[in-house]
Amino acid sequence: MLEIxxxxxxxxxxxxFSYAGDATLTRPSLDTATETxxxxxxxxxxxxxGPHDELWHHAAGCRRFVKVRRDVTTHEIIATAGPxxxxxxxxx
Amino acid sequence: xxxxxxxxxxxxxxTGHKNWPQAWRSPEPKPEYDVIxxxxxxxxLGTAYYLAKNHGxxxxxxxxxxxxxxxxxxxxxxxxxxNYERTENELFYEHSxxxxxxxxxxxxxxxxxxxxxxxxxxxxxxxxxxxxxxGNAMILNGSDAMxxxxxxxxxxxxxxxxxxxxxFPIKGGLLQPRxxxxxxxxxxxxxARAADARGVDIIQNCEVTGLDISNGQITGVQTTRGAIxxxxxxxxxxxxxxxxxxxxxxxxxxxxxxxxxxxxxxxxPCLDTVITSGAVHCYxxxxxxxxxxxxxxxxxxNSYAQRGNFPRIEDVxxxxxxxxxxxxxxxxxxxxxxxxxxxxxxxxxISKTPTKGFYINxxxxxxxxxxxxxxxxVFAHTIANDEPHELNGQYRxxxxxxxxxxxxxxxxxxPGAH
Numbered sequence: 001m002l003e004i005x006x007x008x009x010x011x012x013x014x015x016x017f018s019y020a021g022d023a024t025l026t027r028p029s030l031d032t033a034t035e036t037x038x039x040x041x042x043x044x045x046x047x048x049x050g051p052h053d054e055l056w057h058h059a060a061g062c063r064r065f066v067k068v069r070r071d072v073t074t075h076e077i078i079a080t081a082g083p084x085x086x087x088x089x090x091x092x
Numbered sequence: 093x094x095x096x097x098x099x100x101x102x103x104x105x106x107t108g109h110k111n112w113p114q115a116w117r118s119p120e121p122k123p124e125y126d127v128i129x130x131x132x133x134x135x136x137l138g139t140a141y142y143l144a145k146n147h148g149x150x151x152x153x154x155x156x157x158x159x160x161x162x163x164x165x166x167x168x169x170x171x172x173x174x175n176y177e178r179t180e181n182e183l184f185y186e187h188s189x190x191x192x193x194x195x196x197x198x199x200x201x202x203x204x205x206x207x208x209x210x211x212x213x214x215x216x217x218x219x220x221x222x223x224x225x226x227g228n229a230m231i232l233n234g235s236d237a238m239x240x241x242x243x244x245x246x247x248x249x250x251x252x253x254x255x256x257x258x259x260f261p262i263k264g265g266l267l268q269p270r271x272x273x274x275x276x277x278x279x280x281x282x283x284a285r286a287a288d289a290r291g292v293d294i295i296q297n298c299e300v301t302g303l304d305i306s307n308g309q310i311t312g313v314q315t316t317r318g319a320i321x322x323x324x325x326x327x328x329x330x331x332x333x334x335x336x337x338x339x340x341x342x343x344x345x346x347x348x349x350x351x352x353x354x355x356x357x358x359x360x361p362c363l364d365t366v367i368t369s370g371a372v373h374c375y376x377x378x379x380x381x382x383x384x385x386x387x388x389x390x391x392x393x394n395s396y397a398q399r400g401n402f403p404r405i406e407d408v409x410x411x412x413x414x415x416x417x418x419x420x421x422x423x424x425x426x427x428x429x430x431x432x433x434x435x436x437x438x439x440x441x442i443s444k445t446p447t448k449g450f451y452i453n454x455x456x457x458x459x460x461x462x463x464x465x466x467x468x469x470v471f472a473h474t475i476a477n478d479e480p481h482e483l484n485g486q487y488r489x490x491x492x493x494x495x496x497x498x499x500x501x502x503x504x505x506x507p508g509a510h
């Protein structure tokens with residue numbers, strides 16, 4: 001069981017959260033983005049083997065999104081933060 | 093290669109089974125090959141075999157970072173089926189199913205392919221209608237399908253709770269009689285032995301650490317056992333597809349997720365078909381050793397670890413017990429995980445890439461095992477001819493940019509949803 005430290009609620013069980021995927025993506029501008037930029041945003045992923053920045057939704061808690069840096073080879077959670085905050089702990 | 097037969101069995105029985113030859117060699121890597129396949133699972137070994145058998149290419153190496161068949165080939169729940177609605181999928185998987193039917197004879201290796209049937213359960217009237225439509229589509233595409241009513245399902249799986257007050261009442265089911273299970277390790281071993289007999293070098297404990305690319309053309313690979321040159325390189329590395337693609341400077345429409353499977357303690361024969369439920373989401377069959385083999389959802393987070401977490405094990409087990417109440421008495425014996433290359437439309441990628449001579453076979457989500465022979469067949473064709481086979485052109489990498497996704501469930505670009 002993963003224990004995810006919610007910045008607002010403290011350490012909580014993984015079962016309170018819903019996974020929301022890659023946190024490194026930035027939605028392209030609605031006005032200026034090209035089709036290629038949209039394709040890259042919607043479909044392509046870095047999918048790194050190592051530390052991975054991702055979003056978890058604290059669905060059965062405060063219902064806020066939490067940014068998590070987690071090593072996907074060991075499942076170790078390196079750092080957590082609010083969705084717009086900078087994660088400590090190194091890696092990408 | 094010494095052929096396995098009743099005579100070789102009798103001969104070796106007389107000498108106490110001490111003189112069986114090695115099934116394949118363990119050669120040192122040569123400095124250069126015509127084709128290198130990365131990944132010695134069923135798909136990779138099968139690709140090498142069909143390259144040799146169908147296309148006359150024999151200067152081939154299959155590189156494996158661990159031991160052959162130690163990845164997803166040895167971690168799946170061994171289900172073989174071809175029950176897709178979309179024509180793009182059904183024609184491919186039906187070709188694969190036909191190859192399963194002759195695999196043991198072709199490879200001279202008993203892969204214990206057992207056509208015990210695969211049943212998808214319907215839990216609502218709407219789902220019965222959808223299955224009728226899917227079954228008709230399968231038949232129109234040359235495959236087999238039967239719509240079952242609850243009584244017919246009960247007759248095939250007496251322990252299944254088909255009562256009206258079941259938590260998920262069973263309204264019907266779609267049976268593919270020619271589906272079933274196979275001995276998963278045997279598939280890797282059979283392809284390895286048959287490929288080796290045709291001169292393919294299978295090199296284990298040899299991890300690829302880099303790809304050599306110059307002027308957009310692949311020239312070889314860097315490995316933990318030194319550099320090896322190659323004219324063409326194909327990858328069949330399942331969950332690690334994205335990792336290998338990074339070495340070629342590519343981002344792929346793939347996320348790697350962990351999927352767990354588990355077996356109960358072995359018991360006497362009690363389930364002689366494969367039962368799956370898409371709505372509850374679990375699948376169960378009984379192995380020849382007597383264990384009940386079970387699986388369900390992904391853990392639903394990115395992972396390259398070949399293990400998952402307890403919440404999903406509980407989900408799968410509770411789903412199985414809901415459908416088969418008597419199985420609640422069994423103890424769980426073993427659980428494990430495999431890394432799934434979840435694609436953005438739930439369908440695989442068997443394709444050329446922007447790098448000349450570099451080919452990708454991946455994105456199998458959790459349907460790779462059943463596709464093994466078909467995938468190997470068309471991937472060998474793609475590599476040999478530098479053009480896709482008529483059955484895998486639709487699985488090209490560019491389809492995501494072109495809008496030609498093959499999304500069987502209409503789940504959209506969320507890899508965990510397929």
